Amino acid sequence: MEQLGQQHKVVDRLRPTALQTQSSVEQQRPKSLSTRVFAAWLAALTLLVLVLSLAAGSEVRLIGLLIFLPAIAASLGTVRQTQVASVWALAAVTASLARSPGYHLDDGITLALTLVFAGLAVYGSRWRIARDTELLRLRSTAAVVQQHILHPLPELTSQVRVDGIFEPVQEDKLFGGDIYDVAATRYGTRVLIGDVQGKGLSAVGVAFAVLGGFREAAHREPTPAGLVDALEMSVVRHNAYARQSGEPERFVTALVVCVDPVDQGTAQAVNCGHLPPFLVRDSCAPVQVELGDIGVPLGLASLVSEGRVADGFSFPPDSTLLLYTDGLSEARDGDGLFYPLAERLAALVEESKAAGSTPSETEETQEKAGEGAQRGGGRGEAAGRSEGSAVGLAQALREDVRAFTHPHQQDDLAILTLERLSVPVVQSAGDDGE
Numbered sequence: 273m274e275q276l277g278q279q280h281k282v283v284d285r286l287r288p289t290a291l292q293t294q295s296s297v298e299q300q301r302p303k304s305l306s307t308r309v310f311a312a313w314l315a316a317l318t319l320l321v322l323v324l325s326l327a328a329g330s331e332v333r334l335i336g337l338l339i340f341l342p343a344i345a346a347s348l349g350t351v352r353q354t355q356v357a358s359v360w361a362l363a364a365v366t367a368s369l370a371r372s373p374g375y376h377l378d379d380g381i382t383l384a385l386t387l388v389f390a391g392l393a394v395y396g397s398r399w400r401i402a403r404d405t406e407l408l409r410l411r412s413t414a415a416v417v418q419q420h421i422l423h424p425l426p427e428l429t430s431q432v433r434v435d436g437i438f439e440p441v442q443e444d445k446l447f448g449g450d451i452y453d454v455a456a457t458r459y460g461t462r463v464l465i466g467d468v469q470g471k472g473l474s475a476v477g478v479a480f481a482v483l484g485g486f487r488e489a490a491h492r493e494p495t496p497a498g499l500v501d502a503l504e505m506s507v508v509r510h511n512a513y514a515r516q517s518g519e520p521e522r523f524v525t526a527l528v529v530c531v532d533p534v535d536q537g538t539a540q541a542v543n544c545g546h547l548p549p550f551l552v553r554d555s556c557a558p559v560q561v562e563l564g565d566i567g568v569p570l571g572l573a574s575l576v577s578e579g580r581v582a583d584g585f586s587f588p589p590d591s592t593l594l595l596y597t598d599g600l601s602e603a604r605d606g607d608g609l610f611y612p613l614a615e616r617l618a619a620l621v622e623e624s625k626a627a628g629s630t631p632s633e634t635e636e637t638q639e640k641a642g643e644g645a646q647r648g649g650g651r652g653e654a655a656g657r658s659e660g661s662a663v664g665l666a667q668a669l670r671e672d673v674r675a676f677t678h679p680h681q682q683d684d685l686a687i688l689t690l691e692r693l694s695v696p697v698v699q700s701a702g703d704d705g706e
Contacts, residue, residue, distance in 0.1 A: 305349045314357060317341060318364065338364050339386045342393030346400065354397035358390030421483070422452060429456040432531050434463060436688035437666040441599070441681050450597045450684040451479045451524075455490035460533045462490045462499065465595045465688055466526035466546065466570070474514065478522045481510040482570065496530045496582040500542045500570075503528075504580075507571035523571035527595060529690065531587065539587035542580050545569035547601055550594040550617060551587065552665065554625070558594070558617045561585050589694040592665060599685035600669065603677045611676050620668045665689050 305313065321337050338361040345357035365386045369379045426435035434454045449468030454461070464486050468475045485506030486499075493499040503526065511521040527546035531539045541549070543566045552558045567573075567580040587593060594617070603611040666687040673685070 305353060307353075310345070310349055310353050310356075314341065314345075314360060317344075318360070339382075339389050342390045343396075346393040346397035349397070351394065351397045351401055354394050358393055362386050362390055421480070423454050425454075427454050427456075429454075429461040429531075431533070431536075431693055432461050433691045433693065434461075434688060435666065435691075436595075437670045437685065438687075439599075439670070439681070439685040441684050449475045449479065450599065450686040451483055452595075452686055452688055453483055453486050455487060457491045458533075459490075459494055459530070461531040461690075462486075462496075463529045463531075463595070463688065463690060464490075464503075464526060465597065465686060466524050466544075467597045467684075467686075468524050469522040469569075470520070474519045475522060477514070477519075478507060478510055478524060478571075481506045482524055482526070496528055496540050496542045497580055499530075500526075500528055500544060500567075500580050503544075504570050504573050508574075511571055521571070523569040525569045529593065529595070530582070531690070531692070537586060537588045538584050539593070540582040540584050542582050543567060544580065547596060547598065549596075550614070551585075552592040552594060552617070552621060553588070554590070558614070558621055560614065561593075587692055589692050591692055593690040593692075594665065595688040595690070596669075597684065597686040599681075599683035600673055600687060603673050603682060603685075605676050611673055616672055616676075617669065620665070620672060624664070624668075 318338065318341075341361045342354055342358040345354040349357070362383075365383055369383060422438060426433060428434075436452070438450065438452070440450070449471055450466070451468065452463070452465045454463050456462075464482075466482060468478045468482070482503055485503050489499050489502035493502055503524075507522075507524055514521055523545075525545040525547075527544070527549065528542045529539055529549070530541070541561070541563055543563045545566065545568055548563055548566075549561045550558045551561050563583045563585065565581050565583055567578075568576055573580070596613075601611065601613050605611075666689050669687055670685065674681070
């Protein structure tokens with residue numbers, strides 16, 4: 273048993289690639305019109321007003337419509353663009369009034385209103401930019417925090433390499449509900465992927481409870497069913513605290529996959545209302561894994577009398593198991609059609625076979641594999657062999673679903689790939705994964 277424990281501790285931890293925090297996330301700014309678009313828009317609206325005023329023979333009356341230019345700029349552009357639009361509108365109104373003979377009270381009212389609207393537009397633009405900047409900062413911070421709470425990938429255990437993609441959608445709720453984790457234990461490699469009901473701070477509290485429970489129980493519970501029962505208790509306890517504080521109770525859909533340390537051809541999974549995985553092999557088309565018993569989500573076990581059980585399924589060497597959340601399977605295009613996951617997955621696998629490489633395999637991937645080999649000898653070589661199909665498949669799916677849903681991502685997106693190594697990797701002496 274001690275030798276099995278040594279084999280299934282983490283043998284190599286590469287730098288996070290797919291899930292690394294990009295500096296561009298922290299440097300985002302509120303969206304605004306480009307200078308070229310702003311200039312074209314300003315000239316077009318001014319020309320339209322002038323043409324209509326000349327055609328109607330009432331230049332002075334219609335020129336007052338330019339008073340709305342600063343307001344439009346304040347809602348779409350930057351502060352500087354709003355200032356330019358304000359000066360432009362004020363100059364146009366002043367020039368138009370100067371061309372008309374005599375002085376009329378309505379001329380003075382038009383000029384005064386233009387000046388007041390221009391000042392209010394600049395003030396409103398400053399307020400909007402400051403609000404959007406603060407909200408964007410909070411959204412970006414929430415996304416970064418969520419990424420750091422989750423397990424860094426890729427991770428190589430003695431029998432599988434786990435990699436993937438996680439992209440939280442930045443909405444007003446700030447925190448999304450997708451979670452995942454990996455544990456290399458003496459009982460085998462255990463992987464969790466789940467989706468918390470709802471979003472926001474209360475949802476992330478449930479996510480903390482599940483992740484904390486998994487990281488502790490994965491090393492303690494010898495059976496997959498026992499591990500899931502521990503996760504159930506974590507959600508139940510959290511919901512009890514939520515009731516006391518007036519927060520809503522939540523459930524969690526989850527899939528726990530356990531790769532046995534001895535059996536080289538199968539794995540076990542407990543499905544708690546989550547989406548079934550796909551098995552990808554070179555010899556055949558991707559197939560959805562049929563799990564016989566689909567249990568209720570975590571937190572709802574008291575509603576049913578049957579306990580959750582683990583189902584075995586084929587997971588041979590050199591095959592890849594695809595885990596995902598509904599951000600992938602329930603993504604919609606502009607017409608409201610769902611993303612055809614099974615069809616697109618099969619097409620991407622066929623494209624990779626025709627190209628003679630795995631999806632999205634790049635020179636950067638090969639360089640990282642070489643770096644891994646320099647750091648860890650055979651371990652790095654094994655990591656390099658598996659990196660292409662694991663992270664490459666996840667990246668290919670991400671790019672494909674992005675193109676399908678362009679321009680908006682509707683939900684958090686989590687994709688994990690578990691590639692089973694053909695030759696188990698033994699941990700180096702002195703490493704300790706627990």
